[in-house]
Amino acid sequence: MIVAQRKPLDEIIAKAEPFKKVVIAGCETCVAECHAGGKKEVEILAAQLRIAFNRKMVPVEISECSIERQCEPEMIESCAEQIAAEEAVLSLACGVGVQQMAERFPNLPVFPGLNTTFMGTHSAPAKWEERCAGCGNCVLDLTAGICPIARCSKSLLNGPCGGAHDGKCEVSEEIPCAWAEIVERLTKQGKLGQLRQIIPAKEWDTARDGGPRKLIHGEAAP
């Protein structure tokens, strides 16, 4: 899923302050899962903003809505009428949802309330970790199901750099070395020899480096 984190309250207050009517639009999918932008977080943020504006005696009216998947245009329609009556939208979706909202309401200022961070998973209670960088040409079959692009700090393809230490990355004690994990898993499977083969340099044109990407589904396209 897409992992995101709420922006600091002060930053959000500063963005909402110039308006009289602001709607906070949540998203019930990924960002709800990581407790950043679901219905509950919309409620909490709305309450925080009301209190803050009350204290500052700035008359900003806050309303709330929550969309099943803000990144899907049809789903935004469920709240379209309410949103159209507002002066600004504070979106608690990931960056895709925020942009979808901006596209749907070209005349409304739309602000991100979250920082979209990565594609990852819930690895432990209250902990999320990056798992995929969307490189567009997956090599997980070669690397024991552990992504060297997203999980190695240097995106190395042919084994650990000289900085690996006790299974940790040279970048920080908090980061497991992806290559230490790959080597460990393949050793357990008795397949370490598989890594003798040189994995050729990645052609990054399938990744972001090729420019914004587009996908047209051959069979499903009209």
Add this chain to the structure above:
Amino acid sequence: MKSGSRLEQLLSRGEFVVTAEMGPPMSADAGAIMKKTDFLRGTADAFNITDNQTAVVRMSSLAASVLCLQAGLEPVMQMVCRDRNRIAMQSDILGAVALGIRNCLCLSGDHQSFGRAGKLLGHPGAKNVYDLDSINQVRMLRQLRDEHKFMGGDPVKGEVPLFIGAAWTPLGDPVEFRVIRLGKKIAAGADFIQTQGIYDVERFAEIMQKARAEGLPEKAAILAGIIIPRSAGMLKYMNNHVPGVVVPEKLIRRMSEAKDQKAEGIAIAVELIRDIRKIEGIRGVHVQPVEWESAMPAISEQAGLLPRPEAAG
């Protein structure tokens, strides 16, 4: 000859070679390079010029290598994958060769958030590149030289004479993979290998045995890394914080008991060179003075490495 470099000539003649490391200044001061070359002249056969090591901005390795050449010393230009994509790397290589550089050492490079050194600020917020890993970097340079082709397939006119090096951390984690990784670097085209600093000669000898079992020392010249220790504190620090550097406890004790730690450091480096030299398959040493270039003459002298042999020129 692949490059005709002095390093290559001496190795192919079977000489026990010496390389020494030299860090460019954090300034545009050519004089700083000249000062170091004065200390280093005659102490080794070729001199590694580091490439923004620990991700701190320094004079470019290419420029400092040219200054080194002008001072009459042969450089080994280091090139890290952190800061350049394949286009910039190949372009820099063409320029380097045109300016007379013949040796290049391929490295991943320390990550820009490298915080362990701790003394300098660096640029932890920089966008890194890592377009290639060091193994594909070696392969790219070999293709330029031997197949006269850029990585993308376009032809390269004329020769790109280069002696291609790679680094090896034999005692780094996960240690079971290190010989495999060395084999990959050599298969990719590395002509010579310089290792991370070795203090635990016994363990290194064991790993070298594994490397020999794979036939690796015959395919590339392995130069063992020697980091000149200055103090017991430095040894402790390296043992705890520098990945792949393992310092035996008795060496740390010996250093802390020494009256003159600097003199002891030189003595230790000299002994390491003598012991490591006996390991089958070691073709030379790569000495890292770490900002203590003035120690090099004493080390080369006491280790019986002087005078350095002449190359054809």
